[in-house]
Amino acid sequence: MRAGDxxxxxxxxxxxxFVVALIALIGIFLVVQAIPALKADKVNFLFNHGWSxxxxxxxxxxxxxxxxxxxxxxLVALIIAMPISLGIALFLTQYAPxxxxxxxxxxxxxxxAVPSIIFGLWGILVFAPTIEPFSEWVNSTFSWIPIFAPGNxxxxxxxxxxxAGIVLAxxxxxxxxxxTREVFERTPTAQVEGALALGATRWEVIRTTVLPFGKAGFVxxxxxxxxxxxxxxIALAVILLIPQGRNFDWSLFDGGATFASKIAQNxxxxxxxxxxxxxxxxxxxxxxxxxxxxFAARSIVGKKGx
Numbered sequence: 001m002r003a004g005d006x007x008x009x010x011x012x013x014x015x016x017x018f019v020v021a022l023i024a025l026i027g028i029f030l031v032v033q034a035i036p037a038l039k040a041d042k043v044n045f046l047f048n049h050g051w052s053x054x055x056x057x058x059x060x061x062x063x064x065x066x067x068x069x070x071x072x073x074x075l076v077a078l079i080i081a082m083p084i085s086l087g088i089a090l091f092l093t094q095y096a097p098x099x100x101x102x103x104x105x106x107x108x109x110x111x112x113a114v115p116s117i118i119f120g121l122w123g124i125l126v127f128a129p130t131i132e133p134f135s136e137w138v139n140s141t142f143s144w145i146p147i148f149a150p151g152n153x154x155x156x157x158x159x160x161x162x163x164a165g166i167v168l169a170x171x172x173x174x175x176x177x178x179x180t181r182e183v184f185e186r187t188p189t190a191q192v193e194g195a196l197a198l199g200a201t202r203w204e205v206i207r208t209t210v211l212p213f214g215k216a217g218f219v220x221x222x223x224x225x226x227x228x229x230x231x232x233x234i235a236l237a238v239i240l241l242i243p244q245g246r247n248f249d250w251s252l253f254d255g256g257a258t259f260a261s262k263i264a265q266n267x268x269x270x271x272x273x274x275x276x277x278x279x280x281x282x283x284x285x286x287x288x289x290x291x292x293x294x295f296a297a298r299s300i301v302g303k304k305g306x
Contacts, residue, residue, distance in 0.1 A: 037277025076165025183217030
């Protein structure tokens with residue numbers, strides 16, 4: 001092996017080891033900092049719905065509500081974003097002429113550059129009032145369905161999971177769309193031309209060649225979008241209202257806090273190591289959850305590549 005190749009190999013290997021070591025060190029830091037708070041916790045950390053960390057000598061905190069709200073907002077965002085992203089990706093790769101597809105793709109990708117705080121302010125000041133009549137109609141018409149029942153911040157229907165989920169869907173849209181578009185563009189030309197030669201329509205080509213080839217990539221992109229949604233902080237902190245006296249009850253019109261927004265909203269308690277440890281423990285759970293989601297996404301894409 002030449003000296004240049006050996007140096008390059010060592011550099012790339014070192015970079016890979018550095019990233020893995022960095023992730024491991026972050027995990028170790030979170031565990032070490034969280035242990036004292038978990039020992040001081042008076043209730044079950046995983047299943048308790050309350051959160052009281054003001055008094056370091058009498059802390060009672062659990063992540064049940066945080067986990068449920070985090071999952072609910074992320075699922076709402078994913079359910080909305082996935083079909084829209086799939087439609088945009090198919091339009092850009094299969095229907096739109098190149099002169100239109102390129103600038104349109106750039107515009108979609110630019111959404112990823114918009115700061116989270118801008119999405120949050122737009123969501124609570126512009127989008128929420130605009131969608132309020134529709135939210136009230138859904139809440140009143142389908143209230144017999146548990147997920148549409150009046151929430152724990154009723155009669156307010158603005159700072160809810162319903163509103164936050166839609167805004168979050170807009171935020172993860174460029175991630176899913178961009179990766180899905182890249183996968184669809186790599187559909188073997190021979191397969192597409194063969195289907196057209198056999199008399200297939202454009203939709204039949206998509207159904208029989210493009211979608212089967214890109215299915216794993218689309219799922220992987222969606223999982224990466226889910227990982228992004230799970231960790232969103234500022235936008236959800238701005239939009240979601242914190243309920244008083246009622247826990248999260250799996251209604252889209254509930255308020256609440258996610259892992260990330262809870263940590264951001266209570267940074268003033270970080271002056272005490274034990275109180276801060278409670279939020280670090282919540283961050284540890286979010287770290288593990290996001291890591292697992294992204295690992296699953298990479299596994300799906302990797303299997304398709306094989």
